[in-house]
Amino acid sequence: MKIAFLGDISLNDAYIRLHDEGRDPFAAMAQKLAACDMVIGNLECLAEGDEGEYERKKPRLKTTVETLSYLKNLHVSAVTLAHNHVYDNLRDGFEKTIRFLEENHIRYLGAGLSRERAEKPLKLDWEGRKICLLSFVHEDTNPTLQADCPVYVNHYDPERISREIRTCKSEGCMVILLLHWGGRFEGGWYPDRYQPVDAGKFIGAGADLIIGHHTHTLQPFEKIAGRWVFYSLGNFCFADIHFEGKVRDMSRRRYRESVIPVVSMQGDATYSMTLWPIRNVSLEIIEDQPVLRKLKRRSYLHRQMMRFPLLRKVYVANYRWVYPVWEQFTRKDREKSLIRRIFGLNLQKLKSLFRR
Incomplete structure (x- = not known):
């Protein structure tokens, strides 16, 4: 069994135009992803609604339901919604997104219209192999949801996360964490101090793999007790954000580089890891080996920072x-x-x- 993990997916603005023009910027990558049994990503941008936007959140992201069909082209099987843009388009936009996902058999976790749904793990059984996905959003990413918000997210609490991990492990599951974190170093090359500390705790509790999102930059990976930790995969796809008459530039090189970790499950409850380096070139996602060399250097420097x-x-x-x-x-x-x-x-x- 092969599972591929994508970074931040935002089909905003220019991607809407590409879809309307009948163009597919993901065609090359879709061929590779088709060889995987599952594709899991962070769906950062939800569908626009008919009731406006959440004015307290800046900037806000939105796409169309039609443009979300790119997810099908990419063979996406599941998405995490535990992030700081989940309520950008109010309840209506959230419901439209959920409806699209359900109609296209794409599972979701990390958010819902009830606290119970938001906190519900995604459990899979693949040829007798049990897998449990857990998704959380850290407060440092600024979720900014009002007290009476009808949309709930699964908030990051290290103690509760560790308990959830132990519960899933007791059921014989491989546990994969999807974490939206590192908000104080958004746009940075390296994780915040608490992240390696918490990652060690989660691995100690039984987590088998940690996949990070949010910073929009490709941050280091490391192995803790033989388990892989990716602090941030960066952006899988992201267009410039047009917002309140302004444009947030997402064309910088740091925002256009990512890797796709591909996990190959073994029969003895272990797994091997392959990394596909990618780059966003004029909105098209292509393979780019130099990105992997950069990531390895960055990961080496991260280890030195931990020592010195x-x-x-x-x-x-x-x-x-x-x-x-x-x-x-x-x-x-x-x-x-x-x-x-x-x-x-x-x-x-x-x-x-x-x-x-």
Whole structure:
């Protein structure tokens, strides 16, 4: 049995146009994914509804139900909805998305119209092999759901996650965690300090594989007690975000690189791992081997940062103080001059300067 894991899937804006034009930017990758028994991804962008958008969330993502049909082309079997954009298009948009998934036999987890549904694991039985998928969203990714929100997400709580893992292991399941986390280092190359610590706890509780999402960048992988941990797969596909008359640029190289981990199950409750490196080139997803070399270097540096705290401090200083300014100089901003951008580093970047 082979299972492929995709990073953040956002069929927003330009992907809607491609679909309307009858073009398929995923044709090459779909051929490879067709050889897998299951394809699982993080569906970051939900269908637009008829009742507006959740104004408190910025930026917001949306696509059309028709454009979601790309998921079928990619042979997607299941998606996680435990993320910070699940309520962008209110209950109506959420329900339209769920309806599409159910009609096309695509399973989902991590969110629902009740707390029980949101917290429900996805359990699979494949030729006698039991697999349990658990999905959670960390508060540092800013889910921003109001108290009376009709859509629920499965919130990240390390103690509860460990209990869930032990419960699934007691049932003889292989346990796979899908985690939306690392919000304080969104756009960064390396995970937050708590992530390797929590990953070790989850592996110790019995997790067999950890797949991370949210940062939009490809972050390191490592093996803990022989189990694979991917801190963030980055974006599988993401177009520039058109939002309230502005454009959020997603064309930077860091946002266009990812890997697809492919797990091959063995009969003795073990698995082997293959990595498919990919790149988004003008919205088309293609294989790109240099991405894998970058990831291996990044993973090596992550291990050195864990050994030598000073290295991590240098990285954190660069992320908080240098990168926000550099981004303002180099980004393709459609609505502000360079002087205005540098003068008024937007609120998000100002906050990042003082985050601990």
